[in-house]
Amino acid sequence: MPELLKFEYKRILSSKIIWFMLAYAFLCPVVAVVSLAAVLDIILDVDIKELLDELNASNFKYFTWMIISYFYVRLPLVLGLFSGLFIGRDYSDGFIRNKITAGHSRAQIYFSTLITQLTINVVMAVLYILGGLIALACSPFEVNLNNGEMLLRAFTLMLALAVFTTMFTAIALNIKAKALVVVISALFVMASGPVSGVIGNYAYSSNLIDNYIEACEEKVEEIEAMSFDTEYDYYYYDYDYVVPERKDYINFAWYVMHPLYLVTNAGIEADLIPSTSTVSLITEEGLFEYPAKVSRSSFATSIFAMFSGNNSPLDYSEIEDVKGMQVRISSLIPVYMIKSVIWCAVFTGAGYILFRKKNIN
Amino acid sequence: MEDSSIMFKATGISKSYGKKKVLSDINLTVKRGEIYGLVGKNGAGKTTLMRIMTGLQPATEGTIEYGFEKRRYGDVGSLVETPSIYLNKTARENLEFQYMNLGLKPDSSLDETLRFVGLDNTGKKKAGKFSLGMRQRLGIAMAIVGNPEMLILDEPINGLDPQGIINIRDLILRLNQQKNMTVVISSHILSELSKLATSFGFIDGGRIVKEATAYEIEHANEKQILLECDRAFDLAAFLVSKGLNAETDTNPGKVTIHGEVDFTDVLIEAKAQGFVIKDIHNIETDLEDYFVSLVGGETHA
Structure with a gap:
């Protein structure tokens, strides 16, 4: 296998596409930082120095995390296209036959390809992060890695990104048609965003729903117990609060989506990666804090909740206090790491089993 | 293999694609140093058999054995159907990749190989711009990198002009005579095959119907x-x-x-x-x- 690894790395380095990809990975966050500074300064006419004085340490951490974590969203499509084209050429030009005829086993061929693709994966992610940190350091904005904890989160995202790479490699080594591989990879990546968005809405557990309903019941009793002529009556009188029913949330969609949330990495964007709205940093509502926890409250406060007739009797802070509503990110990280490793193993195993017996023409 | 004069032996080879059986109980022996011609009609199973010999496809049943003293990368070279070359690389670059594929360091033998197949003057021209004959020669060059003991060539003269056919024929004869390579070759052009091969295997309907030496064929029918x-x-x-x-x-x-x-x-x-x-x-x-x-x-x- 060392011969094949040397071969694959040489072929990658001699490819012009890889240099464009690496440049893309490095420049993406640089452009993001430069654009943000330009938007604030030129378009919104914000005094950046004044803004920076208002930011606290947590705001800076949030900003750093927002810039460097976005590689998980930006890189999969690029990696999919590269895997499809690069591995696909071995099939279309027939060189894969030389590897087999030379005496390399199917395992050596599969795993040498996978290792080199994962190397590209890691290098691109690291370049992206480095580009972001360098751009931030050179910009008016600070770099704050939260004592290294942010790097652990970044590593979690890199493991999750590796799942894409193992899947693309499995597809590319088993489907001869280069164009088909590229199309499948692109479709998967484009669909994964919206699909993740839907699945992420069902992250809540059944225990959380029970706790939430119980809290709503207690709140409604409290409201009804208030005498009519207290100072609160005018505030609550016009609202028709209904204690939600369990079936409004634990329904067929939940039974399908929640297991997918638990088993796959579909919720990772919602749980770990900040909102893309960078200019919200300067909204009057306040500046975003670096999240230590993730709230599951979207089911209670979403438009869906309104349409189902469930105006929550709880205000925002009361919702957040419901037991289980907030989940520590530090508890999610090992879960996503384990899931990523398992899915990498699943795609690798399945891909290799198919490749081992594949008839090569 | 017990008999050291045998380079390759196929025993009971069968191959099916789903329910369709394309090779049935193939038994075939290739002696060391000979040029073995595989003869058959279109669809007889020649290419499928060669794919199995090279490991590109697994046999459904049966075994294949090679008579190598010690296996190394590249002891079998092949050109099956089309040349396996990177079209976006030059002839030299393709050979360099093949050297690496075999765990070898490109050395002076690379230039010698290019000269041997007549591609030493192609310079920076990419293989995608080569003529069919040039691609076939590059494919043969790729197959002989590392001096394989056995060469498997499937229809190497397909689509070539008369001069190209002569060139390839001479090349194969030189490889066999100067480098003592055992060659298994298939071709539709029986007249060319008869000038090359010393032994023949006749395949029809996925079966080997007969194996014979050139001498036996010449004297098969009475005068x-x-x-x-x-x-x-x-x-x-x-x-x-x-x-x-x-x-x-x-x-x-x-x-x-x-x-x-x-x-x-x-x-x-x-x-x-x-x-x-x-x-x-x-x-x-x-x-x-x-x-x-x-x-x-x-x-x-």
Whole structure:
């Protein structure tokens, strides 16, 4: 296998596409930082120095995390296209036959390809992060890695990104048609965003729903117990609060989506990666804090909740206090790491089993 | 392998794609140093068998054995159907990749290989811009990197012009004679194959119907001599009376003498008897005749 690894790395380095990809990975966050500074300064006419004085340490951490974590969203499509084209050429030009005829086993061929693709994966992610940190350091904005904890989160995202790479490699080594591989990879990546968005809405557990309903019941009793002529009556009188029913949330969609949330990495964007709205940093509502926890409250406060007739009797802070509503990110990280490793193993195993017996023409 | 004179042996090889069986119980032996010609019609199973020999496809049943003392990368070189070359790389770059594929360091033998196949002047031209003949030669160059002990070539002269065919033929002969490479080659062009191969395997309907050496094929059919004469029947009777095996049934209107005989004196006597022989020629069995006799079809002689 060392011969094949040397071969694959040489072929990658001699490819012009890889240099464009690496440049893309490095420049993406640089452009993001430069654009943000330009938007604030030129378009919104914000005094950046004044803004920076208002930011606290947590705001800076949030900003750093927002810039460097976005590689998980930006890189999969690029990696999919590269895997499809690069591995696909071995099939279309027939060189894969030389590897087999030379005496390399199917395992050596599969795993040498996978290792080199994962190397590209890691290098691109690291370049992206480095580009972001360098751009931030050179910009008016600070770099704050939260004592290294942010790097652990970044590593979690890199493991999750590796799942894409193992899947693309499995597809590319088993489907001869280069164009088909590229199309499948692109479709998967484009669909994964919206699909993740839907699945992420069902992250809540059944225990959380029970706790939430119980809290709503207690709140409604409290409201009804208030005498009519207290100072609160005018505030609550016009609202028709209904204690939600369990079936409004634990329904067929939940039974399908929640297991997918638990088993796959579909919720990772919602749980770990900040909102893309960078200019919200300067909204009057306040500046975003670096999240230590993730709230599951979207089911209670979403438009869906309104349409189902469930105006929550709880205000925002009361919702957040419901037991289980907030989940520590530090508890999610090992879960996503384990899931990523398992899915990498699943795609690798399945891909290799198919490749081992594949008839090569 | 116990018998060191055998380079390759296939035993009981069968291959099925789903329910369709394309190879059935193939038994084939290739001796060290020979050029083995695989002959068969389109769809007979030649390419499938070669893919199994090279490991590109697994056999459904059966075993294959190679007679290498010690396996190393690249002891089998191949060109199956189309050359396996990167079209976006030059000839030199392709060979460099092949060296790396075999765990070898490109050295002076790379230039020698390019010269050997006549591609030493291609410079920076990408393989995608090569003619068919040049690609075939590059494919053969890729196959011989590392001096393999065995070369498997599937239709290497397909689509080539006459000069290209001659070049490839000479190349294969040189590889066999100068580098002692064992070669397994398939081709539709039987006349070319007959100039190359020392042994043949005839494949039809996914089965090996016969294996024979070039010598056996040449001498497979008895020699026949055809005489054209007005009084064919009488001449035949005269020749029979002189102890020759002659008849007019095989070629009506003509006399056919069977066997290799010296009949010079008999012909002089026949002339003295008043027989006028208008034409004499040998009927020889070639590879095409042999192939047709085995698998059926028509000759185009």
